[in-house]
Amino acid sequence: MLLGQWRVRWPRWIAAYPVLLVVSAVLLAPAVMPVLPPAVYGHIYGKGGNAGSQQDAGDIDGLPQALADRFGWEEQIALIAQVYHSLPMDEQRVACIFTSNYGEAGALVQFGGRYHLPPPISGHNAFYLWGPQGCTGQVVITINISPQDAAQGFNSVTLAARTSCDDCVDFENHAPILILRQPKAKVPFAVLWAQAKHYD
DSSP, X not given: OHHHHHHHHHHHHHHHHHHHHHHHHHHHHHHHXXXXXXXXXXXXXXTTTTTTOOOOOBTTTOOOHHHHTTSSHHHHHHHHHHHHHTSOHHHHHHOEEEESSHHHHHHHHHHGGGGTOOOXXXXXXXXXXXXXXXXXXXXXXXXXXXXXXXXXXXEEEEEEEEOOXXXXXXXXXXXXXXXXXXXXXXXXXXXXGGGGOBOO
């Protein structure tokens, strides 16, 4: 008898299941995809959105890092491109772009081609394994490296620009873009590469 009742109710569950999936997707999508403008997300979900996870957030709307990490990348790459293309041609030929983390390097991989930029190098996570890719260290453009840290390895440190993005994570906003010249080390850049490795 119970089995017979189950068979009668089964088609109703089949019909309700797609509706349940659609409603769930509509409710959950803003937490994992940038489908809402940042200000709207902040108004609806508040700064404790994304299941209340404690993450770095954008400095205006309080986006969780999973969403804030998706903003500002192409603008950052366009700014790096301005710096790169402002160099004399002889410096452009040898210049490399060193990033402080894999997110910046990944953005350069994604968008750098349209701006005719050299491939990025980074000591962060798996990017370290790709090595310096022929970089000589004679001219290095960096993103998010402090001028004080850069001055430990280079005699010439020029602050060329700073990033500006309202909805990206805090540490990518106002990040310095430096041009480094005249390396202090007397050994090849590739020999120094091991010092770039970090997993934080």
